[in-house]
Amino acid sequence: MIKKVKIIGAGSIGNHLSHASRQMGWDVDLCDIDSAALERTRNQIYPARYGAWDNAIRLFTSDNAPTEGYDLICIGTPPDVHIPLAVKALGENPKALLIEKPLCRPDLKQMAELAADAAKSKTQVFVGYDHAVGGASSYMIAELPDLGTLETLDVEFREYWGGIFAAHPWLSGPSETYLGYWRRGGGASGEHSHAIHLWQHFARSAGAGKVIEVSAELKYVRDGVVDYDAICALSLRTEEGMVGRVIQDVITRPTRKWARLQGQNGALEWFGNQKGNDDMVIRHRIGSDAETTWFHKTRPDDFVRELKHIQAQLQGSGISPMISPISLESGLDTMMVVAAAHRSATERRVVLIDYAKGYTEAALHS
Numbered sequence: 001m002i003k004k005v006k007i008i009g010a011g012s013i014g015n016h017l018s019h020a021s022r023q024m025g026w027d028v029d030l031c032d033i034d035s036a037a038l039e040r041t042r043n044q045i046y047p048a049r050y051g052a053w054d055n056a057i058r059l060f061t062s063d064n065a066p067t068e069g070y071d072l073i074c075i076g077t078p079p080d081v082h083i084p085l086a087v088k089a090l091g092e093n094p095k096a097l098l099i100e101k102p103l104c105r106p107d108l109k110q111m112a113e114l115a116a117d118a119a120k121s122k123t124q125v126f127v128g129y130d131h132a133v134g135g136a137s138s139y140m141i142a143e144l145p146d147l148g149t150l151e152t153l154d155v156e157f158r159e160y161w162g163g164i165f166a167a168h169p170w171l172s173g174p175s176e177t178y179l180g181y182w183r184r185g186g187g188a189s190g191e192h193s194h195a196i197h198l199w200q201h202f203a204r205s206a207g208a209g210k211v212i213e214v215s216a217e218l219k220y221v222r223d224g225v226v227d228y229d230a231i232c233a234l235s236l237r238t239e240e241g242m243v244g245r246v247i248q249d250v251i252t253r254p255t256r257k258w259a260r261l262q263g264q265n266g267a268l269e270w271f272g273n274q275k276g277n278d279d280m281v282i283r284h285r286i287g288s289d290a291e292t293t294w295f296h297k298t299r300p301d302d303f304v305r306e307l308k309h310i311q312a313q314l315q316g317s318g319i320s321p322m323i324s325p326i327s328l329e330s331g332l333d334t335m336m337v338v339a340a341a342h343r344s345a346t347e348r349r350v351v352l353i354d355y356a357k358g359y360t361e362a363a364l365h366s
Ligand SMILES: NC(=O)c1ccc[n+]([C@@H]2O[C@H](COP(=O)([O-])OP(=O)(O)OC[C@H]3O[C@@H](n4cnc5c(N)ncnc54)[C@H](O)[C@@H]3O)[C@@H](O)[C@H]2O)c1
Pocket: 008, 009, 010, 011, 012, 013, 014, 031, 032, 033, 034, 037, 062, 076, 077, 078, 079, 081, 085, 100, 101, 102, 128, 129, 130, 168, 191
Protein backbone atom coordinates (compact mmCIF):
# COMPACT_ATOMS: atom_id res chain seq x y z
CA MET A 1 0.00 0.00 0.00
CA ILE A 2 1.20 3.48 -0.82
CA LYS A 3 1.06 5.95 2.09
CA LYS A 4 3.87 8.43 1.56
CA VAL A 5 4.83 10.16 -1.69
CA LYS A 6 7.63 12.47 -2.75
CA ILE A 7 7.04 14.57 -5.84
CA ILE A 8 10.06 16.20 -7.46
CA GLY A 9 9.24 19.30 -9.52
CA ALA A 10 6.55 21.76 -8.38
CA GLY A 11 5.39 22.81 -11.84
CA SER A 12 2.24 21.96 -13.75
CA ILE A 13 2.47 18.16 -13.45
CA GLY A 14 3.86 18.33 -9.90
CA ASN A 15 0.66 20.09 -8.86
CA HIS A 16 -1.54 17.53 -10.66
CA LEU A 17 0.27 14.60 -9.03
CA SER A 18 0.23 16.26 -5.59
CA HIS A 19 -3.51 16.85 -5.82
CA ALA A 20 -4.17 13.33 -7.12
CA SER A 21 -2.05 11.83 -4.33
CA ARG A 22 -4.02 13.79 -1.73
CA GLN A 23 -7.26 12.49 -3.33
CA MET A 24 -5.83 9.01 -2.70
CA GLY A 25 -5.34 9.95 0.96
CA TRP A 26 -1.54 9.82 0.74
CA ASP A 27 0.97 12.08 2.55
CA VAL A 28 2.73 14.35 0.06
CA ASP A 29 6.15 16.03 0.14
CA LEU A 30 6.64 18.32 -2.88
CA CYS A 31 10.16 19.50 -3.78
CA ASP A 32 11.73 21.87 -6.27
CA ILE A 33 15.17 23.37 -6.84
CA ASP A 34 13.49 26.74 -7.21
CA SER A 35 11.87 28.27 -4.09
CA ALA A 36 9.84 30.59 -6.38
CA ALA A 37 8.19 27.47 -7.88
CA LEU A 38 7.17 26.32 -4.38
CA GLU A 39 5.70 29.77 -3.63
CA ARG A 40 3.85 29.76 -6.97
CA THR A 41 2.44 26.31 -6.15
CA ARG A 42 1.12 27.41 -2.75
CA ASN A 43 -0.19 30.84 -3.79
CA GLN A 44 -1.24 30.42 -7.42
CA ILE A 45 -1.29 27.07 -9.23
CA TYR A 46 -2.83 24.79 -6.59
CA PRO A 47 -5.53 27.20 -5.29
CA ALA A 48 -6.46 28.27 -8.84
CA ARG A 49 -6.86 24.66 -10.01
CA TYR A 50 -8.32 22.93 -6.99
CA GLY A 51 -10.00 25.72 -5.00
CA ALA A 52 -7.63 26.09 -2.05
CA TRP A 53 -4.10 25.26 -0.94
CA ASP A 54 -3.82 22.01 1.04
CA ASN A 55 -1.79 22.65 4.19
CA ALA A 56 -1.07 18.94 4.58
CA ILE A 57 1.31 19.11 1.58
CA ARG A 58 4.85 19.74 2.84
CA LEU A 59 7.05 21.89 0.59
CA PHE A 60 10.85 21.50 0.43
CA THR A 61 13.65 22.97 -1.61
CA SER A 62 15.52 20.01 -3.12
CA ASP A 63 18.59 20.45 -0.91
CA ASN A 64 16.39 20.08 2.22
CA ALA A 65 14.12 17.28 0.99
CA PRO A 66 13.94 14.05 3.01
CA THR A 67 15.47 11.03 1.28
CA GLU A 68 13.88 8.02 2.93
CA GLY A 69 10.60 6.34 3.80
CA TYR A 70 8.71 7.00 0.53
CA ASP A 71 6.47 4.37 -1.05
CA LEU A 72 6.23 6.30 -4.32
CA ILE A 73 8.55 8.93 -5.83
CA CYS A 74 7.29 10.94 -8.82
CA ILE A 75 9.61 12.91 -11.09
CA GLY A 76 7.84 15.87 -12.67
CA THR A 77 10.77 18.00 -13.81
CA PRO A 78 11.79 18.86 -17.39
CA PRO A 79 12.83 15.69 -19.28
CA ASP A 80 16.53 16.53 -19.54
CA VAL A 81 16.97 15.91 -15.78
CA HIS A 82 14.57 12.93 -15.41
CA ILE A 83 17.30 10.27 -15.59
CA PRO A 84 19.79 11.60 -13.01
CA LEU A 85 16.88 12.22 -10.63
CA ALA A 86 15.42 8.77 -11.34
CA VAL A 87 18.75 7.06 -10.72
CA LYS A 88 19.04 8.92 -7.40
CA ALA A 89 15.42 8.07 -6.50
CA LEU A 90 16.04 4.36 -7.16
CA GLY A 91 18.77 4.61 -4.51
CA GLU A 92 16.04 5.52 -1.98
CA ASN A 93 14.31 2.16 -2.64
CA PRO A 94 10.69 3.32 -3.00
CA LYS A 95 8.12 0.65 -3.88
CA ALA A 96 7.30 2.58 -7.08
CA LEU A 97 8.85 5.32 -9.17
CA LEU A 98 6.81 7.36 -11.68
CA ILE A 99 8.88 9.29 -14.21
CA GLU A 100 7.05 11.83 -16.35
CA LYS A 101 6.97 11.60 -20.11
CA PRO A 102 9.00 11.82 -22.25
CA LEU A 103 11.29 9.57 -20.25
CA CYS A 104 14.45 11.52 -21.13
CA ARG A 105 16.36 13.28 -23.86
CA PRO A 106 16.50 11.31 -27.12
CA ASP A 107 19.98 10.36 -25.94
CA LEU A 108 20.48 6.64 -25.81
CA LYS A 109 23.37 6.75 -23.33
CA GLN A 110 21.03 8.11 -20.65
CA MET A 111 18.45 5.40 -21.33
CA ALA A 112 20.84 2.48 -21.02
CA GLU A 113 21.99 3.71 -17.61
CA LEU A 114 18.44 3.90 -16.26
CA ALA A 115 17.44 0.53 -17.76
CA ALA A 116 20.47 -1.12 -16.12
CA ASP A 117 19.81 0.44 -12.70
CA ALA A 118 16.08 -0.40 -12.81
CA ALA A 119 16.85 -4.02 -13.72
CA LYS A 120 18.94 -4.32 -10.52
CA SER A 121 16.31 -2.65 -8.32
CA LYS A 122 13.13 -3.98 -6.65
CA THR A 123 11.32 -0.69 -7.38
CA GLN A 124 8.52 -0.87 -9.98
CA VAL A 125 9.16 1.92 -12.49
CA PHE A 126 6.40 3.63 -14.47
CA VAL A 127 6.36 6.37 -17.12
CA GLY A 128 3.65 9.07 -17.09
CA TYR A 129 1.79 8.21 -20.32
CA ASP A 130 -1.54 8.49 -18.55
CA HIS A 131 -3.71 8.10 -21.70
CA ALA A 132 -2.61 4.45 -21.91
CA VAL A 133 -4.32 3.68 -18.59
CA GLY A 134 -7.39 5.85 -19.26
CA GLY A 135 -10.88 4.32 -19.32
CA ALA A 136 -11.24 4.79 -23.09
CA SER A 137 -7.97 3.12 -24.04
CA SER A 138 -8.61 0.28 -21.57
CA TYR A 139 -12.01 -0.23 -23.27
CA MET A 140 -10.24 -0.32 -26.67
CA ILE A 141 -7.89 -3.04 -25.42
CA ALA A 142 -10.83 -5.09 -24.11
CA GLU A 143 -12.57 -4.80 -27.50
CA LEU A 144 -9.46 -5.69 -29.55
CA PRO A 145 -10.18 -9.44 -29.93
CA ASP A 146 -13.43 -8.64 -31.80
CA LEU A 147 -11.52 -6.70 -34.47
CA GLY A 148 -9.76 -9.81 -35.75
CA THR A 149 -6.21 -9.37 -36.97
CA LEU A 150 -5.10 -5.74 -36.71
CA GLU A 151 -4.36 -4.55 -40.25
CA THR A 152 -3.30 -0.95 -39.69
CA LEU A 153 -3.13 1.67 -36.95
CA ASP A 154 -3.01 5.48 -36.94
CA VAL A 155 -2.49 7.77 -33.93
CA GLU A 156 -2.42 11.57 -33.98
CA PHE A 157 -1.66 14.02 -31.19
CA ARG A 158 -1.87 17.36 -32.94
CA GLU A 159 -2.11 20.24 -30.51
CA TYR A 160 -1.02 23.85 -30.72
CA TRP A 161 1.11 24.42 -27.67
CA GLY A 162 -0.40 27.80 -26.80
CA GLY A 163 -2.42 25.98 -24.12
CA ILE A 164 0.78 24.80 -22.44
CA PHE A 165 2.09 28.36 -22.31
CA ALA A 166 -1.28 29.59 -21.01
CA ALA A 167 -0.79 27.14 -18.11
CA HIS A 168 2.72 28.58 -17.57
CA PRO A 169 2.15 32.37 -17.62
CA TRP A 170 5.62 32.91 -16.13
CA LEU A 171 7.18 31.65 -19.41
CA SER A 172 7.28 33.90 -22.47
CA GLY A 173 7.57 31.06 -25.03
CA PRO A 174 9.42 27.90 -26.16
CA SER A 175 12.89 29.46 -25.93
CA GLU A 176 12.54 29.74 -22.13
CA THR A 177 11.91 26.04 -21.54
CA TYR A 178 12.96 22.58 -22.72
CA LEU A 179 9.95 22.65 -25.07
CA GLY A 180 11.95 24.73 -27.58
CA TYR A 181 14.81 22.20 -27.81
CA TRP A 182 14.30 18.67 -29.16
CA ARG A 183 17.63 17.49 -27.74
CA ARG A 184 16.31 18.29 -24.24
CA GLY A 185 13.10 16.29 -24.82
CA GLY A 186 10.99 19.12 -26.24
CA GLY A 187 9.39 19.71 -29.64
CA ALA A 188 6.44 17.74 -30.98
CA SER A 189 8.39 14.44 -30.89
CA GLY A 190 8.91 14.65 -27.12
CA GLU A 191 6.01 16.74 -25.85
CA HIS A 192 3.30 14.83 -27.73
CA SER A 193 5.00 11.41 -27.51
CA HIS A 194 1.73 10.16 -25.97
CA ALA A 195 0.86 9.33 -29.63
CA ILE A 196 3.92 7.13 -30.24
CA HIS A 197 3.35 5.47 -26.86
CA LEU A 198 -0.36 4.78 -27.55
CA TRP A 199 0.52 3.39 -31.00
CA GLN A 200 3.03 1.01 -29.40
CA HIS A 201 0.56 0.08 -26.65
CA PHE A 202 -2.23 -0.77 -29.12
CA ALA A 203 0.17 -2.59 -31.48
CA ARG A 204 1.67 -4.70 -28.67
CA SER A 205 -1.76 -5.49 -27.23
CA ALA A 206 -3.00 -6.61 -30.66
CA GLY A 207 -0.07 -9.03 -30.97
CA ALA A 208 1.68 -6.98 -33.66
CA GLY A 209 4.89 -6.69 -31.61
CA LYS A 210 7.36 -3.86 -31.18
CA VAL A 211 8.23 -1.14 -33.70
CA ILE A 212 11.28 -2.21 -35.71
CA GLU A 213 11.24 0.28 -38.63
CA VAL A 214 10.86 4.06 -38.47
CA SER A 215 10.63 6.43 -41.41
CA ALA A 216 10.24 10.06 -40.33
CA GLU A 217 9.52 13.46 -41.81
CA LEU A 218 10.16 16.19 -39.24
CA LYS A 219 9.74 19.93 -39.66
CA TYR A 220 12.34 21.66 -37.48
CA VAL A 221 12.12 25.28 -36.30
CA ARG A 222 15.59 26.80 -35.90
CA ASP A 223 16.07 30.53 -35.41
CA GLY A 224 19.50 30.66 -33.79
CA VAL A 225 17.96 30.16 -30.33
CA VAL A 226 15.26 27.46 -30.43
CA ASP A 227 15.75 24.10 -32.17
CA TYR A 228 12.60 21.97 -32.09
CA ASP A 229 10.43 19.87 -34.36
CA ALA A 230 7.01 21.48 -34.90
CA ILE A 231 5.74 18.47 -36.87
CA CYS A 232 6.79 14.85 -36.43
CA ALA A 233 5.23 12.47 -39.00
CA LEU A 234 6.18 8.80 -38.77
CA SER A 235 5.59 5.66 -40.76
CA LEU A 236 6.12 2.59 -38.58
CA ARG A 237 6.44 -1.16 -39.12
CA THR A 238 6.30 -3.76 -36.34
CA GLU A 239 8.00 -7.12 -35.81
CA GLU A 240 4.86 -8.82 -37.18
CA GLY A 241 4.82 -6.61 -40.28
CA MET A 242 1.92 -4.32 -39.21
CA VAL A 243 2.29 -0.90 -40.85
CA GLY A 244 0.78 2.38 -39.66
CA ARG A 245 1.37 6.07 -38.92
CA VAL A 246 1.86 8.54 -36.09
CA ILE A 247 1.57 12.31 -36.41
CA GLN A 248 2.44 14.70 -33.59
CA ASP A 249 2.54 18.47 -33.96
CA VAL A 250 2.51 21.64 -31.85
CA ILE A 251 0.51 23.58 -34.46
CA THR A 252 -3.00 22.15 -34.93
CA ARG A 253 -5.98 23.98 -33.42
CA PRO A 254 -8.52 22.95 -32.45
CA THR A 255 -6.64 20.02 -30.97
CA ARG A 256 -6.98 16.54 -32.46
CA LYS A 257 -6.07 13.53 -30.31
CA TRP A 258 -7.18 10.50 -32.25
CA ALA A 259 -6.43 6.85 -32.88
CA ARG A 260 -7.89 4.39 -35.38
CA LEU A 261 -7.38 0.65 -35.27
CA GLN A 262 -8.49 -1.16 -38.40
CA GLY A 263 -8.98 -4.89 -38.04
CA GLN A 264 -10.32 -7.58 -40.37
CA ASN A 265 -13.81 -7.43 -38.76
CA GLY A 266 -14.16 -3.71 -38.10
CA ALA A 267 -12.52 -0.65 -36.60
CA LEU A 268 -12.16 1.18 -33.30
CA GLU A 269 -11.65 4.94 -33.10
CA TRP A 270 -10.43 6.75 -29.98
CA PHE A 271 -10.97 10.50 -29.56
CA GLY A 272 -9.02 11.99 -26.64
CA ASN A 273 -10.50 15.01 -24.83
CA GLN A 274 -13.24 15.12 -27.44
CA LYS A 275 -15.62 17.24 -25.32
CA GLY A 276 -13.94 19.06 -22.44
CA ASN A 277 -11.81 16.35 -20.88
CA ASP A 278 -14.16 13.52 -21.91
CA ASP A 279 -12.84 10.78 -24.20
CA MET A 280 -14.98 9.00 -26.80
CA VAL A 281 -14.69 5.66 -28.58
CA ILE A 282 -16.55 4.73 -31.79
CA ARG A 283 -16.89 1.07 -32.70
CA HIS A 284 -17.44 0.24 -36.37
CA ARG A 285 -18.59 -3.31 -37.14
CA ILE A 286 -18.88 -4.32 -40.76
CA GLY A 287 -22.63 -4.40 -41.62
CA SER A 288 -23.80 -2.63 -38.39
CA ASP A 289 -24.32 0.95 -37.26
CA ALA A 290 -21.44 2.62 -35.46
CA GLU A 291 -21.65 2.58 -31.62
CA THR A 292 -20.36 5.51 -29.59
CA THR A 293 -19.23 5.25 -25.95
CA TRP A 294 -18.31 8.27 -23.83
CA PHE A 295 -15.85 8.32 -20.93
CA HIS A 296 -16.65 11.25 -18.66
CA LYS A 297 -13.79 12.59 -16.55
CA THR A 298 -12.16 15.75 -15.30
CA ARG A 299 -8.48 16.58 -15.78
CA PRO A 300 -7.71 15.74 -12.12
CA ASP A 301 -9.43 12.34 -12.67
CA ASP A 302 -6.75 11.44 -15.26
CA PHE A 303 -4.03 11.53 -12.61
CA VAL A 304 -6.09 9.87 -9.86
CA ARG A 305 -6.70 6.99 -12.29
CA GLU A 306 -2.98 6.80 -13.09
CA LEU A 307 -2.10 6.60 -9.37
CA LYS A 308 -4.81 3.97 -8.81
CA HIS A 309 -3.20 1.95 -11.60
CA ILE A 310 0.21 2.16 -9.89
CA GLN A 311 -1.31 1.14 -6.55
CA ALA A 312 -3.07 -1.81 -8.23
CA GLN A 313 0.15 -2.88 -9.96
CA LEU A 314 1.94 -2.91 -6.59
CA GLN A 315 -0.85 -5.07 -5.19
CA GLY A 316 -0.66 -7.39 -8.21
CA SER A 317 -4.20 -6.60 -9.33
CA GLY A 318 -3.65 -4.10 -12.15
CA ILE A 319 -5.12 -4.04 -15.66
CA SER A 320 -2.37 -6.51 -16.47
CA PRO A 321 -0.73 -7.60 -13.21
CA MET A 322 2.57 -8.49 -14.87
CA ILE A 323 3.04 -5.85 -17.56
CA SER A 324 1.73 -2.34 -17.09
CA PRO A 325 0.85 -0.24 -20.18
CA ILE A 326 3.00 2.48 -18.56
CA SER A 327 5.94 0.26 -17.60
CA LEU A 328 9.50 1.56 -17.82
CA GLU A 329 10.00 -0.72 -20.82
CA SER A 330 7.12 0.98 -22.64
CA GLY A 331 8.67 4.40 -22.00
CA LEU A 332 12.10 3.19 -23.16
CA ASP A 333 10.54 1.75 -26.32
CA THR A 334 8.88 5.11 -27.01
CA MET A 335 12.24 6.89 -26.64
CA MET A 336 13.80 4.42 -29.11
CA VAL A 337 11.20 5.50 -31.68
CA VAL A 338 11.77 9.20 -30.89
CA ALA A 339 15.54 8.74 -31.28
CA ALA A 340 15.04 6.74 -34.49
CA ALA A 341 12.73 9.48 -35.81
CA HIS A 342 15.38 12.18 -35.44
CA ARG A 343 18.00 9.89 -36.99
CA SER A 344 15.65 9.05 -39.89
CA ALA A 345 14.74 12.70 -40.53
CA THR A 346 18.37 13.84 -40.38
CA GLU A 347 19.82 11.07 -42.55
CA ARG A 348 16.72 10.83 -44.77
CA ARG A 349 16.51 7.06 -44.60
CA VAL A 350 14.55 4.31 -42.89
CA VAL A 351 15.99 3.47 -39.45
CA LEU A 352 15.72 -0.05 -38.02
CA ILE A 353 15.60 -0.83 -34.28
CA ASP A 354 17.28 -3.99 -33.01
CA TYR A 355 16.14 -4.41 -29.38
CA ALA A 356 18.59 -7.29 -28.84
CA LYS A 357 21.34 -4.65 -28.74
CA GLY A 358 19.70 -2.94 -25.72
CA TYR A 359 18.72 0.69 -25.29
CA THR A 360 21.92 1.89 -26.96
CA GLU A 361 23.12 3.69 -30.08
CA ALA A 362 24.07 0.32 -31.59
CA ALA A 363 20.37 -0.67 -31.65
CA LEU A 364 19.64 1.91 -34.39
CA HIS A 365 20.88 1.03 -37.87
CA SER A 366 19.92 1.19 -41.53
N1 LIG B 1 1.35 13.28 -18.36
C1 LIG B 1 0.90 14.49 -18.66
O1 LIG B 1 -0.21 14.65 -19.10
C2 LIG B 1 1.80 15.68 -18.41
C3 LIG B 1 1.26 16.95 -18.25
C4 LIG B 1 2.12 18.03 -18.02
C5 LIG B 1 3.50 17.82 -17.99
N2 LIG B 1 3.99 16.56 -18.17
C6 LIG B 1 5.47 16.33 -18.15
O2 LIG B 1 5.97 16.69 -16.87
C7 LIG B 1 7.28 17.23 -16.99
C8 LIG B 1 7.31 18.63 -16.39
O3 LIG B 1 6.41 19.47 -17.10
P1 LIG B 1 5.74 20.72 -16.40
O4 LIG B 1 4.81 21.32 -17.39
O5 LIG B 1 5.24 20.38 -15.05
O6 LIG B 1 7.04 21.66 -16.25
P2 LIG B 1 7.16 22.97 -15.34
O7 LIG B 1 8.20 23.81 -16.00
O8 LIG B 1 5.81 23.55 -15.06
O9 LIG B 1 7.73 22.42 -13.95
C9 LIG B 1 8.95 21.77 -13.81
C10 LIG B 1 9.49 22.10 -12.42
O10 LIG B 1 10.67 21.28 -12.20
C11 LIG B 1 11.60 22.07 -11.46
N3 LIG B 1 12.93 21.49 -11.60
C12 LIG B 1 13.79 21.58 -12.65
N4 LIG B 1 14.91 20.87 -12.40
C13 LIG B 1 14.75 20.32 -11.16
C14 LIG B 1 15.57 19.49 -10.37
N5 LIG B 1 16.77 19.07 -10.79
N6 LIG B 1 15.10 19.09 -9.15
C15 LIG B 1 13.88 19.53 -8.70
N7 LIG B 1 13.05 20.33 -9.43
C16 LIG B 1 13.49 20.72 -10.65
C17 LIG B 1 11.46 23.47 -12.05
O11 LIG B 1 11.98 24.45 -11.17
C18 LIG B 1 9.95 23.56 -12.27
O12 LIG B 1 9.30 24.14 -11.15
C19 LIG B 1 7.62 17.20 -18.47
O13 LIG B 1 8.36 16.04 -18.74
C20 LIG B 1 6.24 17.17 -19.14
O14 LIG B 1 6.24 16.57 -20.42
C21 LIG B 1 3.18 15.50 -18.36
